[in-house]
Amino acid sequence: ECHPYAQRTEMRKKAAKYGIQVECWYPLGGAQSQGLLLRDSVIKKIADNHGKSPAQIILRWHIQEGFSVIPGATNPDYIKENIQIFDFALNDDEMQQIRSLNKEQRIFNATLDDVKRMVWGTKTIRH
Template identity: 45%
Template structure:
C-alpha cells in the first residue's frame, strides 16, 4: 500500500474504502472485508449515519488480529447540520466509531459557520482527538484561501469529486505549496455514471494492454498522479478488485492520455 506524508506529519494510505450510502450493517461487513484484504484507509462521515457500523467492522478486524488500531487511518466529517456545535460533533463521531482519536476530520462542505467549525477541529488536534484536519467540497483557490486566512493549522487534505472527466489539476497544483493533498470521492463518477467512465475508449484500451479492469486503471492513474482515492463499495468482489493496483505501472504516455480526458465536468453540484 502506498502512503503519502501529510503536512501534519502523519502517513495516509493513498487508497481506501468509501462508505457513502451504506448503512451500519453493510458498513460493518464491508469495512471488515476491506481490512482483511489489505485496506488501511476507511472513509465515513457523520452525515452517512454509519459510523457505528464502521467502528464495528474495525473492532472485529482488531479482535481477530487482522490489524491494530494504529494500522487503520479513519476519516470522518462534520456535517452542516452540526456546524453550530462542531466540538460536540467530534465527540459524537469518536463515540460512535468507538475510538479515542480520528486520523482525519474534515468539514463536509462549505457552510455559514466554517471558521468556527475549523477552529473546533484545531482545538480537537490540541486535545489529541484529531491527528489531521481538512476540508471537503472546496473547489477553488478562493475557497481555499478563505480557509487559509483563519487557519492556524493548514488543511492536510481536501476531499473533492475527482474522476477522469473532472481532474481539477489547477487546485491540486495550487495547494501543493502548502503540502495539502487532494483526495477523490466518486473516482468512477458515482452511481449511474460508472458506465461512462469504465466504457471510455482510452481507459478500455489501457486496461486491455495491462490485463486489468477499467476500475483498476482509473485508480492506478489517481494514485500515480498523487491523489488519495476512496472508491466506495459494499460488493466484496469490487472491494477486492479495487486494491489490486500496486502491481503494475502506467507509462508516462498512458498518464498523459488519461490527463487528456479531463473536461472539468462534475457530476454533482455540492
C-alpha cells in the same frame, strides 16, 4: 469529486502550494455517471493492454498522480479488485492519454439542499 473527466487542475495547484494532500471522492464517477468513465474507449484500451479492469486503470492513475483515492465499493468482489492495483504501473504515455480526457466536467453536482436530504432526510436543518 476528482476523476479523469474532472481532474481539478486549479484546485490541485492550490493544494500543492499549501502542502495539502488531495483526497478524491467519486474516483470512478459515482453512481450518477452510470459507468461513463468505465466505458471510455481510452481507459478500456489501456485496461485491455494490462489485463486489468477499467476501474483498476482509473484507480491506478489516481495513485500515480499522487491522489488519495477512496472508491465507494460495498461489493466484496469490487473491493478485492480495487486493491489489486499495485502489481502494475501505467507508463508515461498511458498517463498522458488519461490526462488528455480532462474536461473539468463534474458528474455529481448536488446542491446544499440535495446534500441535506441525502444526509439528514430533510431540506431544513433546525438548530
